[in-house]
Amino acid sequence: xxxxxxxxxxxxxxxxxxANLAVSRNSDISGDIFKNMLVGxxxxxxxxxFALVIAILLLFLxxxxxxxxxxxxxxxxxICMGFGAxxxxxxxxxxxxxxxxxxxxxxxxxxxxxxNMLIGSAVCQTPAIFSMVVALILMFMDFGQAxxxxxxxxxxxxxxSTGLAAIGSGYGGGLAAGASCEGxxxxxxxxGQVTTTMLVGxxxxxxxSIFGLLVSFILLFRSFPESSSLAAAxxxxxxxxxxxxxxxxxxxxxxxxxxxxxxxxxxNVEKAGELMRIMLVGxxxxxxxxxYAMVVSLxxxxxx
Amino acid sequence: xxxxxxxIIKAAAFLGAGLSMGLGAxxxxxxxxxxxxxACEAIGKNPNExGLLTRTMLVGxxxxxxxxxYxxxxxxxxxxxx
Numbered sequence: 394x395x396x397x398x399x400x401x402x403x404x405x406x407x408x409x410x411x412a413n414l415a416v417s418r419n420s421d422i423s424g425d426i427f428k429n430m431l432v433g434x435x436x437x438x439x440x441x442x443f444a445l446v447i448a449i450l451l452l453f454l455x456x457x458x459x460x461x462x463x464x465x466x467x468x469x470x471x472i473c474m475g476f477g478a479x480x481x482x483x484x485x486x487x488x489x490x491x492x493x494x495x496x497x498x499x500x501x502x503x504x505x506x507x508x509n510m511l512i513g514s515a516v517c518q519t520p521a522i523f524s525m526v527v528a529l530i531l532m533f534m535d536f537g538q539a540x541x542x543x544x545x546x547x548x549x550x551x552x553x554s555t556g557l558a559a560i561g562s563g564y565g566g567g568l569a570a571g572a573s574c575e576g577x578x579x580x581x582x583x584x585g586q587v588t589t590t591m592l593v594g595x596x597x598x599x600x601x602s603i604f605g606l607l608v609s610f611i612l613l614f615r616s617f618p619e620s621s622s623l624a625a626a627x628x629x630x631x632x633x634x635x636x637x638x639x640x641x642x643x644x645x646x647x648x649x650x651x652x653x654x655x656x657x658x659x660x661n662v663e664k665a666g667e668l669m670r671i672m673l674v675g676x677x678x679x680x681x682x683x684x685y686a687m688v689v690s691l692x693x694x695x696x697x
Numbered sequence: 698x699x700x701x702x703x704x705i706i707k708a709a710a711f712l713g714a715g716l717s718m719g720l721g722a723x724x725x726x727x728x729x730x731x732x733x734x735x736a737c738e739a740i741g742k743n744p745n746e747x748g749l750l751t752r753t754m755l756v757g758x759x760x761x762x763x764x765x766x767y768x769x770x771x772x773x774x775x776x777x778x779x
Binding site for chain 2: 657
């Protein structure tokens with residue numbers, strides 16, 4: 394919850410700062426800007442509301458038959474949602490802020506900007522939703538007969554994998570959405586192409602968190618044979634750490650590439666095809682380290 | 698649960714492999730993203746040089762990728778050799 398609140402606070406702060414700048418630039422339409430700021434912040438807030446829900450559930454959950462395994466699962470759920478909300482909170486702040494700036498520059502297109510902002514920030518929320526799904530599974534799944542060793546490590550690893558990987562994807566998706574709101578405001582006639590490029594870029598930026606989700610599901614639903622060795626447990630924990638941390642960088646990097654692509658599609662729309670191609674090639678290369686991290690995780694789970 | 702010397706070494710090697718690849722992937726991911734963003738900017742400004750710019754982008758990203766590959770090599774060494 395604490396971690397989750399950090400992201401939402403930064404994201405909302407960014408939106409509010411941009412809104413103030415926007416009001417000072419064009420104070421006649423301050424009502425419009427204010428309304429838009431609140432909508433943008435509400436979306437950024439939702440990530441931390443997910444975190445709050447999970448935290449409250451964790452506090453008041455009635456756990457029948459206290460076991461170490463259940464404790465590990467609840468710990469995993471908490472870190473999963475906490476980390477997962479950071480990126481989405483910050484990321485959703487970018488489109489909100491850019492939309493406020495955009496409305497002050499081009500009040501005529503404010504409805505188109507708000508639509509674009511909502512699409513973009515909704516996509517930014519998906520990594521936080523992935524985290525919430527994993528957190529809820531961790532909280533309510535029955536691990537009855539599973540052996541404590543090494544299942545505890547799989548559960549904590551599942552939380553780390555989705556939670557950490559969601560940071561990068563949420564933040565990266567936000568960069569792309571922010572650039573697209575800026576682009577719509579500058580060149581409203583390119584809206585269609587800008588939104589398409591944004592969605593393609595965000596979809597690619599989302600993949601590291603999908604890798605994280607995949608590894609989490611494998612860790613959650615595969616049953617591991619009982620083993621007394623420490624190495625078996627550490628391999629599963631390390632699998633979560635590898636994909637989780639490994640997803641942060643590519644998620645942000647893909648977002649940066651998408652930001653550049655979207656920004657220049659709006660400025661030079663005749664070359665949209667060429668820009669989309671270079672954006673995808675650049676993202677594919679940036680993605681490679683996330684794939685290495687996933688390969689190491691899968692080796693840790695299935696081979697060693 | 699009996700923990701022996703060899704078991705601790707194996708456990709530490711696995712944990713180290715995960716940390717190595719996980720943390721090692723952050724830098725190249727962000728760095729390559731920066732390269733791609735600038736390449737989009739440059740092609741947006743000067744589309745006639747798209748071929749040259751794509752080549753430059755890929756060379757730059759390949760260099761930035763190298764530390765990610767070092768991390769992968771270290772992780773695989775920790776997994777299979779130690």
